[in-house]
Amino acid sequence: MSQNTLPTTAHWLSPHVQQVLRDHQPPQNEEGLFLYDLDHLEQHIKALMQQDVVKLWFAVKANPLSRVIKTLAQQGMNFDVASQGELAQVLAQGVDASRILNTGPAKSKAQLQAFLQQGVRTFVIESINQLTWLNQAATELGCQPQVLLRVQLQWPAAEKNPLGGNEITAFGLSCQAWQSIKVSDFPALNINGLHIFQWGNMLSNERLFTLWSAMISPLLELAAQVQMSLEVLDLGGGLGVDYQQAGQGLSWSRVIADLAIIKARAGVSELWLELGRYAVAEMGYYLTTVVDRKQNFNHQQLVLAGGINHLLRPAITGQPFPVTLLRPSLANLVSFHLHGPLCTSLDNLGQLAIAGDVDVGDQLVFALAGAYGFSESMPFFLCHQIAAEYVIERGTMTQVRPAVPANVYLR
Ligand SMILES: Cc1ncc(COP(=O)(O)O)c(C=O)c1O
Structure with missing residues (x-):
């Protein structure tokens, strides 16, 4: 004791x-x-939105309560949904489908069709099957959704965490697996981005910047191999909060300054983050x-x-x-x-x-x-x-x- x-x-x-x-x-x-405390949330999100470096999406899995979604929507945040239930909940709050992105490794053809029918036009695609099914569904519906391919990288220094870290997970595909496609094979899709997210609850600006920096060259190489004009880079979530009250915490201004460097190095016109815990914890x-x-x-x-x-x-x-x-x-x-x-x-x-x-x-x-x-x-x-x-x-x-x-x- x-x-x-x-x-x-x-x-x-x-x-x-x-x-x-x-x-x-x-x-x-x-x-x-x-x-x-929605009053606190409103002020917090307002502060996060005051920059033009990164487009922010809220990972609805972190907290799908209607009043939370409404507060975030009023501040101009967009929404990352990973299931039909999350999509229905966000749409029910009056959010336009153009502000919704679909991520997740378990997208069936039926789900992709249903999302398109409900107006969703932005997808993070995690397998060749998903890509093929979305291309078919978009052709049938006569639309051209925007697609980011989710990539999983391996680093020499092994590390594990709930998002997988260096483990092999079901989130996306290796560069080697994606290299088997060319974006022109999927004419119904506007494949113009890559998504990568493997580390959760990061509390060090330096570590985040090191990880993000290390991603750039393999991702640029992959974009060239699949003949994609890389316009969007989505770095997922992973911004941490100090559960252990150890006095650790990220500096948001430093995150933004670092992301501006990443954006310039990657040569993309848009950088995206899907924030979960950093937005609402x-x-x-x-x-x-x-x-x-x-x-x-x-x-x-x-x-x-x-x-x-x-x-x-x-x-x-x-x-x-x-x-x-x-x-x-x-x-x-x-x-x-x-x-x-x-x-x-x-x-x-x-x-x-x-x-x-x-x-x-x-x-x-x-x-x-x-x-x-x-x-x-x-x-x-x-x-x-x-x-x-x-x-x-x-x-x-x-x-x-x-x-x-x-x-x-x-x-
Ligand atoms: C695809 C995706 N994006 C974003 C997030 C949000 O992560 P975080 O709460 O670390 O910001 C998650 C969480 O699991 C996720 O799966």
Whole structure:
């Protein structure tokens, strides 16, 4: 057990969000809620959009909530969708299909046809089959969609992460595999770009720049081999947020300055990024209640009402979301092991420092939960509730989705 004398209120919890959460009167038995500060999101996206170096798309997988999509759309962001469900959700918010890009390795011919029929005209293509099917579907429909080929590169220094890193994944194809085509073989398509994205949650500007720089020459070589006039380079996502609160973080102005160099070196007229966590992680919080506290061997344990059924990411990556006690406390911080309600040892939200007087009935707030929180969870195991979702807009907290009890989804 470690102890120190730091103040117990986390720096990331603004007085306003803290107050709004403290004032929240939860409906009976609400096991966990997500809160998205749309006022913060609006300011953040406004700042990201103030440049003319890179066109920004939002990777909807990070947070598909209607109100989040609307806030981003109002700021002029475009949308990267990876399923029919995401497409329907973005269109339902009144976003024009011309602002939608389709990525993802599991595009069937039927899906490509359906996307074209719904007006989508920009595709990141990840296999020769996808290319052939889209060419057929576009011919049948009499349109000419824009296509970027997704490329997977191998580096000598092996590295692994959720996006694959240097692993061989299903995301796109090697340069060698793409070399078997010529863009002129697909006359119904305007194939004028390349897409590459292999590293997630990058926290170093230097490392990002090194990776992006190393991509240029193999990509230019590939463009020449398939006889493509390379106009667009899409570098995917991967801009990180500091889950471990280690004082690391990207400088956005440095990202933009570096991207201007990459754009010039690649000689492209457009550079694209599809931002997930860098766009929406910071505006989101997850709140749940302490159900039990115990000392088990040498572990101080807290058992929470919600765990990986609402926040799966720590189990996948080993990185916890930052946490704090919601109520004021002057107690010293103590290191606790946080467990959720599922019957698997995977249900572990990390070992984190919390005010030492935390007890049953207290509420904990997790930060950086606006991305890959609600949408990346396993809500059905053990028949617990699906978490509620709330937003803060113009200072006021309102519910968008109530907690869903198991009897609603069980058959
Ligand atoms: C194709 C694609 N683009 C963008 C993203 C967003 O990544 P990030 O959240 O790292 O910005 C993802 C995430 O998996 C992705 O698959």
